[in-house]
Amino acid sequence: MKPDRLCHGMPSRARRALCAALCMTFVVGVGLLPVHAANSPAPLTLGLIVTGDTVEKMVENWKPFTDALAKEMQRPVQVLASKDFAEISGALKNGQVQVAWVNNKLAIELVEADQALVFAQMVGLDGTRGYSSVLLARKDSAPQTLAEVISRPGSYTLGAGNKESISGFLAPNYYVFAKNKIDPEKHFKKINRTSHRDNFLAVADGQVDLATNNTADMLRYKVEFPDRMARVKVIWESPLIPNDPILYRKDLPAATQQRIRKFFLAYGRDDAEKATLKNMYDLSAFKASSNYQLRPVADLSLFQALTKAMGSPQDGGDFSATLQQLTQRAARLDTLLNSTRIESQ
CATH class of the missing domain: 3.40.190.10 (Periplasmic binding protein-like II)
Structure with missing residues (x-):
């Protein structure tokens, strides 16, 4: 609504005063916003x-x-x-x-x-x-070596990273599975895909038999989860990844x-x-x-x-x-x- 419409019907002196105030408010509001935007750099x-x-x-x-x-x-x-x-x-x-x-x-x-x-x-x-991709297993249960993983299709569950993850998917997929002519989707009893942290906790707590991870995150788990770190072992480590x-x-x-x-x-x-x-x-x-x-x-x-x-x-x-x-x-x-x-x- 226009300011002069709001003032309709009021005594002339009051109408002029209120309309002047309303018009000033509209002018200032409209006038300041573009100036403010122009003076504020984009985030x-x-x-x-x-x-x-x-x-x-x-x-x-x-x-x-x-x-x-x-x-x-x-x-x-x-x-x-x-x-x-x-x-x-x-x-x-x-x-x-x-x-x-x-x-x-x-x-x-x-x-x-x-x-x-x-x-x-x-x-x-x-x-x-740089860091390395690793394959983790529990110290107190099978498998204890990569050779066991390769030789026993259908025996183990794997916690792996999403398919955009280098250490959780790409590196182990190439160095462990492709080089040994293994299709992980057929080789493992089940594959759970989640974060490095969740995969580490899953293997430490016995929810999966194996899990992919990396040496950089393992340093953090050593501080954050010392008890769980004592339960796992590295059975494979990749060449250095930048x-x-x-x-x-x-x-x-x-x-x-x-x-x-x-x-x-x-x-x-x-x-x-x-x-x-x-x-x-x-x-x-x-x-x-x-x-x-x-x-x-x-x-x-x-x-x-x-x-x-x-x-x-x-x-x-x-x-x-x-x-x-x-x-x-x-x-x-x-x-x-x-x-x-x-x-x-």
């Missing part, structure tokens, strides 16, 4: 994959870091955290997230789509820039990319920042990296795609076309990753 959204803690705990642990990032960037910083790795990757793809921690496998997809660049890598408390990367969208202004990169690489200079890094994910630092760090996992991903194609029923022509597509993809990835090799050394 920067950081995407985080959640591998162990709850989403709320993860956001809380990262808050000192994100507050410092907001101060450095002079703009609000929001956090989108999820246990669904693909949700974070998709948010970076559609522009909802500008900077993200994802695993190497999802980073490959983002780099391959020419949407993001790796600029940093997580460094563990012990200074390592620590997870940090990416930003390729279309961010170069100056913004540079400020973000500088902040991440400098963080951890005093005791307070070091304590924050430890709480975030048992980190000691972020080190400069590039797309080239994705090389080992790219090879695993290509092998997985080839294995899937070979196992699918198709005629010779379809397989030849699939093989040609994989060959072209491998060549394209080789160019994308090797072009940044000097930066990451």
Whole structure:
């Protein structure tokens, strides 16, 4: 309703005074909102994959870091955290997230789509820039060796990661199962797919016979669940997998990319920042990296795609076309990753 309609029927002096006040309110409200929006920089959204803690705990642990990032960037910083790795990757793809921690496998997809660049890598408390996938079993029951797992199809239950997980799926699928010509879906009595943490607890508590995990998370379980750690043993360990990367969208202004990169690489200079890094994910630092760090996992991903194609029923022509597509993809990835090799050394 217009201000003058509200004033209709009132004495002239009162009507003029009230209408003036109402009109001033409408003018100020309409006039201030665009000015406020124009002076407020758009928030920067950081995407985080959640591998162990709850989403709320993860956001809380990262808050000192994100507050410092907001101060450095002079703009609000929001956090989108999820246990669904693909949700974070998709948010970076559609522009909802500008900077993200994802695993190497999802980073490959983002780099391959020419949407993001790796600029940093997580460094563990012990200074390592990599981890290994492991296969866990209980100390007091079968199986006790990988040979037993391989030789007894249909005997054991497995706790595994989702199919986007490198240490929970991709690495064991290649190094343990594919190399031994095993189809996990047929080899195990049952497979439960969940988080690393839940898989560890399941094998420690005897709910599954075996579980995939990784050496980085095992360090945390040793502190958090010492009694349960005493019940399990590692029966297989993979070659080293690079620590997870940090990416930003390729279309961010170069100056913004540079400020973000500088902040991440400098963080951890005093005791307070070091304590924050430890709480975030048992980190000691972020080190400069590039797309080239994705090389080992790219090879695993290509092998997985080839294995899937070979196992699918198709005629010779379809397989030849699939093989040609994989060959072209491998060549394209080789160019994308090797072009940044000097930066990451």
